Amino acid sequence: MMARPLRPSSSLSRRRMLALTGAGALGASLAACGDNTGRGTSASDDAGAASGGGGRPTIAQWYHQYGEAGTQEAVERYAADYPDADVTVSWKPGDYDQSTAASLLTDAGPDVFEYGNGPTIDMIKGGQVADLTDLFGDTLDDFTPSLIERMSYDGMIWAVPQVLDMQVLVYRPSLLEQAGIEPPQQIPDLVAAARELSRGDVKGLFLGNDGGAGLLGGPMLWSAGLDYLDEDQVGFEAAGAAEALTVLRTLWTDESLLLGEAQDWFDATAFTSGRAAMQWTGLWTFPAISEALGDDFGAIPWPAMEGGAPSVPVGAYGSCVSTRAQDVEAAREFVRWLWIDQTDKQLDFATSYGFHVPSRASLVPEADVLTSGPAADAAAYVTEYGHAQTPLLWTPRCATAWNDMMSRVVRDGADAQAELEALVPIVEDELERVTA
Incomplete structure (x- = not known):
């Protein structure tokens, strides 16, 4: 969250201030989203394109541009270590949320991508992301409950939490x-x-x-x-x-x-x-x-x-799989390998390039930086007091209206009860839209 959301400085850009919100309007040019996707030729081109021409699947993985030194090299190293496919990493500067959301409407988007607090309700309802529930197996209870709940809808889990802030x-x-x-x-x-x-x-x-x-x-x-x-x-x-x-x-x-x-x-x-x-x-x-x-x-x-x-x-980027992936099952297996099976890489990503909490409870005691003092206290609060920043059904329209209301109450002294009552129909309208 953590979005969203969520920096003007390198110390903040990694998790984007935990303000990990859903994608905004898809007004950006879709043509731009086809550049530097990390994919080779499309599946409709030469035979063998989806498998990289050599019998192995190819997987295009997208990340937003992190600020901490070494992060890009780390995720590229993880991708190179994967034995079952050729994974290409694309590092995306700029408005990652909007460009990624737009790309999912095309065949030029990623196979695997991270998104703040998991995919938006519109991505899920639109059939743009794959169900990842079965990937967790017996590890599900090891993941931070508030994040799993945030990335779940209709009895299915749509993303795997990477690390949390x-x-x-x-x-x-x-x-x-x-x-x-x-x-x-x-x-x-x-x-x-x-x-x-x-x-x-x-x-x-x-x-x-x-x-x-x-x-x-x-x-x-x-x-x-x-x-x-x-x-x-x-x-x-x-x-x-x-x-x-x-x-x-x-x-x-x-x-x-x-x-x-x-x-x-x-x-x-x-x-x-x-x-x-x-x-x-x-x-x-x-x-x-x-x-x-x-x-x-x-x-x-x-x-x-x-x-x-x-x-x-608490908030986290979640690893998602596009239903337009050239090989959805191969993409799902890569997500399982990296964000569920490879606990050493998960611990490295959380603590070697910044100061973050692993999304799995069993890894927290292994994070030396979280074993004492205020950091240890903070890590313990995640389980005891953690809330996902906003619910999945809290759309960007809801968030904008809420933030405008909060500014009027806090800075201008507007009556909080009247402001909340005025906000109800806006939120109800959005809830009706996304649950229809």
Whole structure:
């Protein structure tokens, strides 16, 4: 998520800020999608094209452009190691989500591709992606449950999670101790702590330059025991939703939020420089935080309100198979080999080129960087408090309308209850469309 979604800097580009959303409108030129596909000639051309002309299948695999050094070389190395097909890797800069979604409507797209939080509901309903359920076998329970649920529809699993990212609340123990404050476990405690820690040039909390409007809507709903959707119904109509969202407006008007930073929430500079005592950020910032602050930082989930629970958003790119693949079964077998069988490569991809969590629980203890301190705490939160960033049926139209609403509530002071009520018919219309 994790999309989406989800960077202006190399430290963020890997998982795209966990804002791993579905594809946008398919307005891009489809002709451009046929360039550099990684495939040879089409299946309708010379005999043997689908098998690379030598009796072996050929598989075109697409990735978005990661920022961490060594990532591209790693996935190319994995592909070269595959014994049963010739796999070509295409590294796709630019608007990966849109170009990939457009390419699936043509015969020039990938056989295997990654997509933020798995394929969109429109890809699934449109028959553009293959069912991968049977690939998991007896490993299914080893994968992060919230991600499997996010990549499932109609009793089938449509992607295999690669590695996951998460967002957490980091804090400076030394600053909290000086103020006589415990790490906040409840939302009222967080609001009070942010006020108390705002002293002089230091603000109590940094939630991003928009005051958390673009990030914290989901965690605020989860803190109240709610969600965007309740299966295929609106989930934010219940009592407590407006009160939860209004918390972010309270933080904004209290002037306890740090705003106007050169770098946004995805970078830890505001926190490591001492301008904020607490910050909402991603796991990928932990190496920079540790280098700057040593052991003077901790990590906790987003706190709970009465009736709810703490939470952390999680997201992952999922490996998918196009139904237009030249050999769908060969493509499925490659996905099984790489993202289910090759645990050494999965661990390498998660921890050698950045700071991420393996999508399989059994691999987390093998990740040395996740065995102690705040990183170990954060990894444990994935299972205990993890939520997929948004549900599968939460379409880009829903997300845009929600984000616009959140900005009006948090930054402009609009009435949260009225804004939520106005959003209901938009979401219901989308739910009717995608479930028809």
